[in-house]
Amino acid sequence: xxxxxxxxxxxxxxxxxxxxxxxxxxxxxxxxxxxxxxxxxxxxxxxxxxxxxxxxxxxxxxxxxxxxxxxxxxxx
Amino acid sequence: xxxxxxxxxxxxxxxxxxxxxxxxxxxxxxxxxxxxxxxxxxxxxxxxxxxxxxxxxxxxxxxxxxxxxxxxxxxxxxxxxxxxxxxxxxxxxxxxxxxxxxxxxxxxxxxxxxxxxxxxxxxxxxxxxxxxxxxxxxxxxxxxxxxxxxxxxxxxxxxxxxxxxxxxxxxxxxxxxxxxxxxxxxxxxxxxxxxxxxxxxxxxxxxxxxxxxxxxxxxxxxxxxxxxxxxxxxxxxxxxxxxxxxxxxxxxxx
Numbered sequence: 118x119x120x121x122x123x124x125x126x127x128x129x130x131x132x133x134x135x136x137x138x139x140x141x142x143x144x145x146x147x148x149x150x151x152x153x154x155x156x157x158x159x160x161x162x163x164x165x166x167x168x169x170x171x172x173x174x175x176x177x178x179x180x181x182x183x184x185x186x187x188x189x190x191x192x193x
Numbered sequence: 194x195x196x197x198x199x200x201x202x203x204x205x206x207x208x209x210x211x212x213x214x215x216x217x218x219x220x221x222x223x224x225x226x227x228x229x230x231x232x233x234x235x236x237x238x239x240x241x242x243x244x245x246x247x248x249x250x251x252x253x254x255x256x257x258x259x260x261x262x263x264x265x266x267x268x269x270x271x272x273x274x275x276x277x278x279x280x281x282x283x284x285x286x287x288x289x290x291x292x293x294x295x296x297x298x299x300x301x302x303x304x305x306x307x308x309x310x311x312x313x314x315x316x317x318x319x320x321x322x323x324x325x326x327x328x329x330x331x332x333x334x335x336x337x338x339x340x341x342x343x344x345x346x347x348x349x350x351x352x353x354x355x356x357x358x359x360x361x362x363x364x365x366x367x368x369x370x371x372x373x374x375x376x377x378x379x380x381x382x383x384x385x386x387x388x389x390x391x392x393x394x395x396x397x398x399x400x401x402x403x404x405x406x407x408x409x410x411x412x413x414x415x416x417x418x419x420x421x422x423x424x425x426x427x428x429x430x431x432x433x434x435x436x437x438x439x440x441x442x443x444x445x446x447x
Contacts, residue, residue, distance in 0.1 A: 162261075166261070166421070170422070173418040177380075180380030187199060
């Protein structure tokens with residue numbers, strides 16, 4: 118196996134495996150947020166703001182994996 | 194095959210300073226925002242016209258959202274310039290990057306051609322600069338609110354071994370914030386650009402449309418997140434600490 122093939126596989130693996138858990142995390146956050154709004158509709162806007170913030174944090178981890186994949190593909 | 198470049202390509206040089214296509218578009222965004230602000234200021238009146246009403250709505254919404262984090266309107270108005278400017282600049286940068294002509298108008302450089310304009314946040318320099326500004330200002334504003342000693346006591350806390358360790362963690366976490374801010378925005382916008390380019394390459398008609406909507410949405414959300422996180426970090430930085438070791442309650446410094 119030469120370096121180019123390994124690099125391709127590594128690129129795909131980095132992004133593939135790196136987005137599994139952030140996707141689950143975003144799903145969990147969303148479901149808890151919906152639960153919370155269902156219990157207490159008056160707090161809806163505060164829960165929504167908090168949920169969007171938490172989702173952005175979780176997505177950032179997936180973005181880190183994406184950046185590693187991009188570096189592997191486009192930078193030497 | 195289409196060329197996707199991680200780094201922004203240089204278009205021309207001013208003296209020995211290279212100007213990239215991302216810098217060009219971010220300068221255009223800057224000029225647009227400045228002209229908009231100037232025109233609005235000139236036309237301010239007690240009976241608002243349409244543009245003034247729209248901006249009054251946006252400001253009221255932003256101030257209300259900041260109230261829910263900071264506690265009172267006075268503090269919101271104090272920190273509105275930083276947070277709202279970051280939000281507007283990133284928002285306009287992301288949305289301008291979706292206009293027709295960005296990425297498609299090319300400039301010939303020797304053998305190959307290079308896009309004239311590129312979404313500013315798809316350049317890591319832009320997002321890193323914004324992240325550095327945001328985190329530096331959070332620290333400066335925290336020091337301005339509770340004093341330099343107050344701010345430094347968060348990082349260098351000698352009350353006990355655990356507190357010292359937490360202080361070290363806080364210091365590391367400041368740098369983690371810089372990296373996280375810059376890479377979140379960069380990753381989202383660059384990935385969006387790559388996605389749009391590949392979609393347009395595969396099926397030029399109709400199919401890129403939902404992805405354009407996705408990019409409009411993502412552009413707004415990322416601008417909102419950047420501003421909101423800056424706000425939350427400012428809110429955490431201006432709270433007076435030391436209350437946990439004494440009898441009285443910690444209170445927010447104005």
